[in-house]
Amino acid sequence: MKLCVVVLVFGLGVAYAQSSGAPPAASSPLLSTSDDSSSLLLVPPPVSGSSYSLAFASDERSNYLKGALTFQANHDDDVLTTPSGGAVADWSYSIWPSIEINQNWPRFHWRVAYMPGFTFYQNLSSYNQQDHNLSISGEYRLSPHVTLGLRDSLQRTSNLYNQPVLGSEGTIGGAPQGPNNSIVTPVSDVLRNTAGGDLTYQYGRNDMVGLGGTVTNLHFLNASQDQGLYDAAARGGSVFYTHRFAARHYVGVSYFYQQLLTYPTGTENQTATNTVIGFYTFYPRRTLSFSIFGGPQHASTQQFGTPAVAQWSPAAGASIGWQARHTSAAVSYLYTISDGGGLIGAVHSNAGALTLRQQLSKAWSAGASGTYADNTLVENAGTALNDGGHSVGGSVWAQRTFGEHFSAQVGYSHLHQNYDNVAALATVTGRNREWMAVTYSFTRPLGR
Secondary structure, eight states, rough: OOHHHHHHHHHHHHHHHHTTTOOOOOOOSSSSSOOOOTTOOOGGGGGGOOOOOOGGGGOOOSSSEEEEEEEEEEEEEEEOTTTOOOOOEEEEEEEEEEEEEEEOSEEEEEEEEEEEEEESSSSSSGGOOEEEEEEEEEEEEEEEEEEEEEEEEEESSSOGGGGGOSSSSOOOOOOOOOOOOOOSSOOOOOEEEEEEEEEEEEEEEEEEEEEEEEEEEEEEOOOOOOOOOOOEEEEEEEEEEEEEEEEEEEEEEEEEEEEEEEOTTTTTTTEEEEEEEEEEEEEEEEEEEEEEEEEEEEEEEEEETTOEEEEEEEEEEEEEEEEEEEEEEEEEEEEEOOTTTTSOEEEEEEEEEEEEEEOOOOEEEEEEEEEEEEEEEEESSSSSSSSEEEEEEEEEEEEEEEEETEEEEEEEEEEEEOOOOTTTTOOOOOEEEEEEEHHHEEESSSOO
8 A cells, every 4th residue: 555655645746747738749659559569568467467457548647637426226145144044135225436547757657546436235234335445547658668568456345246337447468367256155344465667678669678566465354254265465576678570579587576464363274386488479459469378387385384385376367358449358267276265275286368359330339248256275284174176257238328427237247166175165156247337527628
């Protein structure tokens, strides 16, 4: 959160200066995706800490203040599970105000978005909740060829399955490092925080090097709701080299280090990984990219104070990001060692995700998403506490706009999880959720 505060204060100061009479800047080349071989190099998705945007290409803009207020009704057939294993269904009603600032200058680009939430259950009033979603990112060009990027996100929620689908926010990335968010609990107070930074240097017309670091934390706030799940943390760093050839093709190599920590009661489990990957990214056009990567991964795992156990395994992945005038999509597949997302130790994660948005007409749009994750413990703890599991889920939704400020949305989600030896999830195999939402939003230009 310190990173959030620093970037927020700095960004608000710049925003104030801009609104107080500073001349407007031209569109920043900082995030340029031009195919011209004389332009700045892109940072390929396998070594970038950013997610793919799901905004339509026709909607891409900067220098704005955006606000929204969403009223949402949800029906969940498994809000929580009784001690005897029965599912409890209920309606909930949520209010989601949100605000976003996005500004671009020739050397600096920053974005901050905050969305609190207030949820009220029809029958389970004791589980009424307050949520907080905050994300901040900024990029600053220290010199014509050196760029510093910082990002931080914080989420406090009691029901990850209850979050609104607002449309353009991206959660799919193309890098082999990232938090494992594949485990979804019933009503449960959870705090997630992810922070990262990177520094890139383009030292030649077609050559770039970079380094970065990430820190993630997962904290379950109510042990009685999360039996069999444990707090976790991950710390990592990376360096990379990339070369562009034929204007639209990038190849490179990267080294990643991660320390994955889990905190069972009274002890600490840790896994250290060292990974070397080669990668290739192709940009057929400015708003479309294909990436693949692969390489060896070494892990050293120590649990319950026992001697460390070492092993080798492959790390591999692929991703696609596409932003067209009326279509946006992101697809990824990843096989790697990651944090357990609440399991008792690090896991071999075999995961895939996709999201698609389509503008059907001037007033109608639709979307669909799907996820699959299989988590297998890197080193079995030798107990029956848990041995991993898998999940598969999907959502579909449709949205209609009414004039400039109003929109309505309906959707359906299904989630199936199989974690037999995790008490909080053992009886939560399938969940269905239907929702309806009405949103009022406005957008105002900044610095114009």
